[in-house]
Amino acid sequence: MDVTRCLLQCLVLAGVCMGTEWLLEDTPMAADADLMARALWAEQLSLSLLPAYSLAPDPTPDPSQCTPLLHEFANISATLSNCLVSMARPVRLCQHCYKEYAQLKATMSKIGNPIQNSTVSCSTILLRSDRVQVIVTLNDFFDDLWSDSKCQNCLQNNSSGISNNTSKFMDAFDSLIQCFNNTMREPPISTEQGNFSRVCQNCNDSYRHLNNLYNEFEHTNALCIDLEDIMNSTRKLWSKTFNCTLPCTDTVPVIAVSAFILFLPVVFYLSSFLHSEQKKRKLILPKRFKSSASVANIQDKSN
Known part of the structure; x- marks a missing residue:
């Protein structure tokens, strides 16, 4: 305009x-x-x-005032990268790297805010001064990684600490691992039930509790990459390493529904067969009607 x-x-x-x-x-x-x-x-x-x-050029900040922010971003991005890589296996990056990520976002806010005793910010020099935009690219990379890991689900609303649900899940996981370690020190036993070891007996309740917590958090969107990786590795350990099985309580309803579905085609064909037989019976003419019809035909021929 x-x-x-x-x-x-x-x-x-x-x-x-x-x-x-x-x-x-x-x-x-x-x-x-x-x-x-x-x-x-x-x-x-x-x-x-x-x-x-x-008539006047755009105001630009003093580069010497923006250099400390550039060094601050470089140091905190290096610290965050080191934390993310260190916590990549087993995955614990949401629980151990949230402080570094919060510091990175605070540094980006400083770059975008006006300098003290001035109305201009360092964003013109640090963020939009070249085509590559290194700082913007690195910041977007950390944001995408943090968002894909769904770390916000395992943290408090202000990202100042671990949420209560995450702490509860980690306590249940630590109890299960302690049960595994204590039971493995005992001599193995063989039972008539096949692959039902002492670990499966002693740690069954702890595993059920952890599995129930995971299913509960899954429905309430309270899971991050840390908890998902923990549950996946625990299930592999339970089923493949220890060769334990968790009995399914819904076996009877599943069998009943499956049997009902399999029986539906039999009911359909049987009802179709009976219905067709009934129509055939309706099409058969009575003998009295046949005789009267034949007499009428003879009279027509004679005439």
Whole structure:
């Protein structure tokens, strides 16, 4: 809108100046002084109507004030990268790297906020001064990784600590691992039930509790990559390493529903067969009706 207004003003003023120039050519020399004064007035008016931002350069911050923020971002991004890689296996990055991530976001806020005793920020120098935009690219990378890991689900609302659900899940996991370690120190036993070891007996309740917590958090969207990785590794350990099985309590309903579904085609074909037989019976004519019909045909032939 401002650009359009500026262009219109320039066109009007150009017309005024051109009209003044035409008058200078067509008037006698006595009126030259008055016309020159009008031309000078038109020039001063055109300059006064131009926007202020076109007459002065954009304010830029002092680079020496932005250098400390650049070093701060470099140090905290290196610390965060080291934490993320260190906690990649087993995955514990949400629980151990949230402080470094919060510091990174605080540094980005400092870069975007105005400098002290000034109205400009360091974002023009640090964030938008080149085509590559290294700081912006690194910040977007950390944001995408944090979002894909769903770390916010395992933290408090202000990301100042671990949530209560995460602490409860980790306590249940520690109890299960302690049960595994204590039971493995005991001598193995063999039972008539096949692959039902002492670990499966002693740690069954702890495993059920951990599995129930995971299912509960899954329905309430309270899971992050840390808890998902813990549950996946625990289930592999329970089923493959210890060869334990968790009995399914819904076996009877599943069998009943499956049997009902398998029995539906039998019911369908049986009902179709009975329905077709009933129609055939309705199409059979009685003998009395046949005899009367034959008599009528004989009479027609005789006539």
